[in-house]
Amino acid sequence: MPFLNWLKRRLVVIAGLLTLAYLLLPNIIVTVFSFNKPKGRFNYEWQRFSADAWKDPCGVADMCGSLSLSLQIAVWATVGATVLGTMISFALVRYRFRARGAVNSLIFLPMAMPEVVMAASLLTLFLNMGAQLGFWTILIAHIMFCLSFVVTAVKARVMSMDPRLEEAARDLYAGPVQTFLRVTLPIAAPGIAAGALLSFALSFDDFIITNFNAGSTVTFPMFVWGSAQRGTPVQINVIGTAMFLLAVLFVLFAMVLGNRRNKQKA
Amino acid sequence: MSTLTEAPPPLGPAAPEEKPPRRRGRFTPYWLLLPGMLWLIVFFALPMVYQASTSVQQGSLEQGYKVTWHFATYWDALNAYWPQFLRSVCYAAAATVLCLLLGYPLAYLIAFRAGRWRNLIMILVIAPFFTSFLIRTLAWKTILADNGPVVHALNTLHVLDLTGWLGWTAGDRVLATPLAVVCGLTYNFLPFMILPLYTSLERIDGRLHEAAGDLYARPWTTFRKVTFPLSMPGVVSGTLLTFIPAAGDYVNAELLGSTDTRMIGNVIQTQFLRVLDYPTAAALSFILMAAILAMVTLYIRRSGTEDLV
Amino acid sequence: MKTTPDNSGDVRLSGISKTYGSFTAVHPLDLTVPEGSFFALLGASGCGKTTTLRMIAGLEEPTTGTVRLGDQDVTHLPPYKRPVNTVFQSYALFPHLDIFENVAFGLRRRGIKSVKKQVEEMLELVQLGEQARKKPHQLSGGQQQRVAVARALINHPRVLLLDEPLGALDLKLRRQMQLELKRIQTEVGITFVHVTHDQEEAMTMADTVAVMNGGRVEQLGAPADLYENPRTTFVANFLGTSNLIEAEVGTRSGDDIVLKAGDGKLVLPGARCTAPTTAGGKVLVGIRPEKISLTHADDAGEIPAGRNRLTGKIADASFIGVSTQYVIDSPVCAGLSVYVQNVERDGRLVPGADVVLHWSPAHTFALDAAQAIDAGTEEEVAA
Numbered sequence: 001m002p003f004l005n006w007l008k009r010r011l012v013v014i015a016g017l018l019t020l021a022y023l024l025l026p027n028i029i030v031t032v033f034s035f036n037k038p039k040g041r042f043n044y045e046w047q048r049f050s051a052d053a054w055k056d057p058c059g060v061a062d063m064c065g066s067l068s069l070s071l072q073i074a075v076w077a078t079v080g081a082t083v084l085g086t087m088i089s090f091a092l093v094r095y096r097f098r099a100r101g102a103v104n105s106l107i108f109l110p111m112a113m114p115e116v117v118m119a120a121s122l123l124t125l126f127l128n129m130g131a132q133l134g135f136w137t138i139l140i141a142h143i144m145f146c147l148s149f150v151v152t153a154v155k156a157r158v159m160s161m162d163p164r165l166e167e168a169a170r171d172l173y174a175g176p177v178q179t180f181l182r183v184t185l186p187i188a189a190p191g192i193a194a195g196a197l198l199s200f201a202l203s204f205d206d207f208i209i210t211n212f213n214a215g216s217t218v219t220f221p222m223f224v225w226g227s228a229q230r231g232t233p234v235q236i237n238v239i240g241t242a243m244f245l246l247a248v249l250f251v252l253f254a255m256v257l258g259n260r261r262n263k264q265k266a
Numbered sequence: 267m268s269t270l271t272e273a274p275p276p277l278g279p280a281a282p283e284e285k286p287p288r289r290r291g292r293f294t295p296y297w298l299l300l301p302g303m304l305w306l307i308v309f310f311a312l313p314m315v316y317q318a319s320t321s322v323q324q325g326s327l328e329q330g331y332k333v334t335w336h337f338a339t340y341w342d343a344l345n346a347y348w349p350q351f352l353r354s355v356c357y358a359a360a361a362t363v364l365c366l367l368l369g370y371p372l373a374y375l376i377a378f379r380a381g382r383w384r385n386l387i388m389i390l391v392i393a394p395f396f397t398s399f400l401i402r403t404l405a406w407k408t409i410l411a412d413n414g415p416v417v418h419a420l421n422t423l424h425v426l427d428l429t430g431w432l433g434w435t436a437g438d439r440v441l442a443t444p445l446a447v448v449c450g451l452t453y454n455f456l457p458f459m460i461l462p463l464y465t466s467l468e469r470i471d472g473r474l475h476e477a478a479g480d481l482y483a484r485p486w487t488t489f490r491k492v493t494f495p496l497s498m499p500g501v502v503s504g505t506l507l508t509f510i511p512a513a514g515d516y517v518n519a520e521l522l523g524s525t526d527t528r529m530i531g532n533v534i535q536t537q538f539l540r541v542l543d544y545p546t547a548a549a550l551s552f553i554l555m556a557a558i559l560a561m562v563t564l565y566i567r568r569s570g571t572e573d574l575v
Numbered sequence: 576m577k578t579t580p581d582n583s584g585d586v587r588l589s590g591i592s593k594t595y596g597s598f599t600a601v602h603p604l605d606l607t608v609p610e611g612s613f614f615a616l617l618g619a620s621g622c623g624k625t626t627t628l629r630m631i632a633g634l635e636e637p638t639t640g641t642v643r644l645g646d647q648d649v650t651h652l653p654p655y656k657r658p659v660n661t662v663f664q665s666y667a668l669f670p671h672l673d674i675f676e677n678v679a680f681g682l683r684r685r686g687i688k689s690v691k692k693q694v695e696e697m698l699e700l701v702q703l704g705e706q707a708r709k710k711p712h713q714l715s716g717g718q719q720q721r722v723a724v725a726r727a728l729i730n731h732p733r734v735l736l737l738d739e740p741l742g743a744l745d746l747k748l749r750r751q752m753q754l755e756l757k758r759i760q761t762e763v764g765i766t767f768v769h770v771t772h773d774q775e776e777a778m779t780m781a782d783t784v785a786v787m788n789g790g791r792v793e794q795l796g797a798p799a800d801l802y803e804n805p806r807t808t809f810v811a812n813f814l815g816t817s818n819l820i821e822a823e824v825g826t827r828s829g830d831d832i833v834l835k836a837g838d839g840k841l842v843l844p845g846a847r848c849t850a851p852t853t854a855g856g857k858v859l860v861g862i863r864p865e866k867i868s869l870t871h872a873d874d875a876g877e878i879p880a881g882r883n884r885l886t887g888k889i890a891d892a893s894f895i896g897v898s899t900q901y902v903i904d905s906p907v908c909a910g911l912s913v914y915v916q917n918v919e920r921d922g923r924l925v926p927g928a929d930v931v932l933h934w935s936p937a938h939t940f941a942l943d944a945a946q947a948i949d950a951g952t953e954e955e956v957a958a
Contacts, residue, residue: 003355011373012371012374012375012379012928013379015371015372015375015377016371016372016373016374016375016379017373017375018368019368019369019372019456020372020387020390020391022453022456023390023391023394023453023456023457024394025388025405025409026394026402026403026406026409026453027393027394027397027402027405027581029405029408029409030397030401030402030405033405033408044404044408044411045408045411056268084301084302084305085302087298087299087301087302088298088299088302088303090298091294091295091296091299094295095294095295095298096295097295097296099301103299103303105302106306106307106310106311109310110310111304112506112510112558112559112562113510113558114510114511114513114514114515114531114554114555114558115511115514115515115557116514116515116516116531116535116551116554117514117534117551117552117554117555118310118313120317120534120538120547120548120551121313121314121316121317121548122309122310122552123319123538124313124316124320124544124548125309125312125316127544128316137534140309141309143305143309144305144306144309145309146505147302147305149304151302158542160389162665162667164536164663164664164665164667165667165669165670167634167654167661167663167667168661168663168668168669169669169680170633170634170653170654170655171632171633171634171654171655171659171660171661171663171727172655172680172681172684172726172727172730173655173656173658173681173684173685173730174655174680174684175653178655178684179655182680182684183669186671187669187670200946201395201396204398205395205398205399207399207400207516207517208514208515208516211539212533212535212538212539212648215284220398221398221399221400224398224400224401224404225400225517228400228404228521232404236401236404237401238314239398239401240397240398240401240402241397241511243396243397243398244393244394244396246396246429247392247393247395247396247397248389248390248393251389251392251393252389255385265320
């Protein structure tokens with residue numbers, strides 16, 4: 001049975017590729033249906049080809065406004081969480097101090113907590129304080145749950161860094177500030193970038209926590225949620241497809257750039 | 267002269283050459299920690315306290331709420347919503363197992379068999395993250411549509427008869443059934459399983475496979491005795507990263523399910539944002555948190571992996 | 576290339592010590608490294624040698640004592656204000672900078688604008704001119720090591736500290752780099768302080784070696800002097816191999832001391848005994864394996880008079896080309912090592928043969944018997 005043998009040897013590969021297909025199928029559907037011209041309010045059934053939505057991506061009321069709001073929140077949440085998280089990571093890796101265990105738990109817990117619990121309790125706090133729900137409450141919440149992920153990413157990178165590198169810098173006439181700027185920060189940069197990228201993706205895509213703490217403000221995920229009840233415009237798929245393509249292109253570009261650099265240097 | 271011959275004390279402080287550098291400035295770590303920790307205390311820990319207090323309050327929206335230590339709220343909430351609790355745990359557990367079964371081959375493929383395709387596959391695993399998960403979840407409505415090819419195929423193969431008999435689907439439909447919700451949960455949290463699995467698989471030295479083969483282990487035995495045990499840290503953190511968010515999710519149940527598939531997340535959301543019964547909502551969310559923390563702690567203890575962070 | 580016009584560039588450590596909690600890494604220690612010398616700190620891992628080096632570099636602050644460079648007290652200066660540079664263990668090259676920028680790092684931090692010429696000259700000195708724009712990970716171990724040396728030397732430090740600089744290299748490359756480092760040191764004339772656990776490396780390269788053990792300096796001197804006249808069992812065993820035999824002090828005859836070992840007697844020059852020599856007291860008699868001659872028991876009569884002798888039986892013989900190494904069990908001491916040059920091999924010297932070991936009394940030394948006899952041997956260091 002040569003065919004059975006062939007199958008046996010490639011079982012893992014086949015199973016893995018099937019999983020990959022399962023992961024990508026919705027994205028393919030999203031892309032295909034961005035060229036649909038649906039009959040009713042909902043874009044779930046294929047009718048006929050049309051590029052109308054691509055020609056007028058902002059043709060739906062309020063959608064692009066919510067998109068730009070989501071982008072703004074994601075940028076500021078990324079900046080906030082990355083700065084605070086990086087500081088915590090350095091403290092954790094490079095210093096000894098009391099209450100280390102407590103700090104570690106406080107960082108671990110938000111990741112081990114269902115979003116709906118954090119969302120509900122944060123809303124309780126805001127209601128008790130009489131805070132005005134909106135941009136600021138969303139931003140506060142996003143920084144809060146992104147923080148732990150930044151710490152995890154940066155910590156791993158700083159931990160794997162040879163402490164002798166910083167000693168070497170100090171030995172070579174770099175003061176504390178120079179050592180940090182010229183050696184520590186550039187070497188920790190990939191970890192910080194990974195944390196920032198993760199923050200951006202988490203914040204931009206967050207629905208559950210935002211839904212609780214947004215008041216009447218509408219972010220892009222909330223717009224999509226609302227449209228699932230009222231009717232899904234094709235433009236949602238256009239935005240989804242464009243984001244997917246941009247992400248893939250961005251990563252491919254970064255990789256090609258990295259490869260070429262390595263080849264030049266070699 | 268006796269001190270001359272004393273061997274240096276073993277390890278511990280005996281290896282000053284391995285010590286992390288000591289920094290001057292005793293308060294520096296506290297300054298570094300202060301802003302971030304303050305943020306987490308005020309916007310994560312403090313809300314938990316507020317929520318705990320809300321859960322034992324009584325009153326109404328118009329007259330305001332007072333702490334009356336009314337623990338009966340917990341009892342009433344559990345009594346009223348235990349089916350949703352049970353359903354959440356079952357759906358999340360099913361999704362976690364499916365994620366592990368589907369995710370492991372792909373993580374293994376990327377780590378050991380992908381060769382020059384490794385980076386491309388990695389990108390394809392991560393890239394969907396950048397399309398809003400709500401849009402992608404809505405796409406399942408199309409995939410599982412009543413008159414779509416998937417349901418048609420399952421019907422022809424009489425799979426739906428079987429799942430219907432098991433109570434996973436109803437009639438000729440997949441949408442609005444438990445199967446659709448679990449399928450959506452699995453899809454949504456699969457990358458959270460694959461990434462930690464890949465990380466721990468990638469660390470395994472390829473020569474260990476050769477060594478196992480050299481010591482008379484067949485491929486399947488090698489996997490059972492060498493690869494899988496070494497990937498345990500990834501399995502543990504992967505299952506946690508899948509189970510926890512899945513148990514609290516309400517998006518999949520809302521978009522792909524029906525009133526019969528409501529999970530505890532849906533109840534909390536409705537109580538909080540529509541019914542405005544804050545004490546019940548707070549109590550429910552507190553129970554969910556306690557249950558998950560208890561399960562996670564037990565699980566981590568049993569699997570013996572404490573270094574998840 | 577010397578940067579100090581006067582001759583007071585010595586490194587002087589007075590009474591420096593370092594404790595971590597209850598553990599003492601370095602006991603109070605006085606040490607002077609003369610300007611322009613190649614000085615080695617030798618010892619097993621955990622003996623305090625690296626801590627001592629780090630205190631000179633400023634990377635550790637001494638618990639007590641002072642560090643002086645010439646007449647300047649630098650004890651409390653941070654590393655970036657000391658005219659001292661280090662070649663780190665495993666080099667610590669900045670992975671994000673290319674070779675040129677690694678070497679230019681120190682100059683740039685001191686605000687020197689035109690670094691190109693100096694860096695290029697320095698890279699020429701270490702024969703890496705072609706590699707200037709590569710990243711550290713693209714170089715071989717030996718090349719990385721030379722970059723580390725260049726990166727430190729370009730700053731014209733008063734003292735160059737080397738922390739196990741050759742530890743990561745394979746044996747052949749290590750030999751080559753030892754000569755290379757020695758050449759560079761002679762060329763630039765800067766004081767080198769070199770930390771190593773490899774006794775051969777220390778003896779090949781250094782003018783002066785300080786042997787450290789348990790946070791103290793056991794003995795300090797020129798390599799040949801340390802080898803020939805060890806003052807402790809640790810030094811005797813750590814530097815090469817020594818046969819140490821327990822003996823009882825007998826009588827004095829002129830400058831010589833007569834000792835009793837088992838039934839036989841051994842003679843040694845009084846000047847080569849560091850132990851107290853009251854009659855009847857115990858000492859450890861030491862003799863290096865290559866100083867001993869082997870004669871088959873049948874030819875015992877041919878041994879010239881006046882030599883120290885012991886009888887024994889060959890337990891093991893290993894042929895290693897240049898020499899043959901024998902292990903001999905003698906009634907007074909089991910497991911004596913003897914290295915015999917393979918000039919004319921006696922076919923009767925095989926395991927089981929009865930032999931006489933003999934050597935010139937002048938090659939004998941004696942140590943205080945109150946120390947562990949196996950201090951500094953491989954087994955003891957490993958334990």
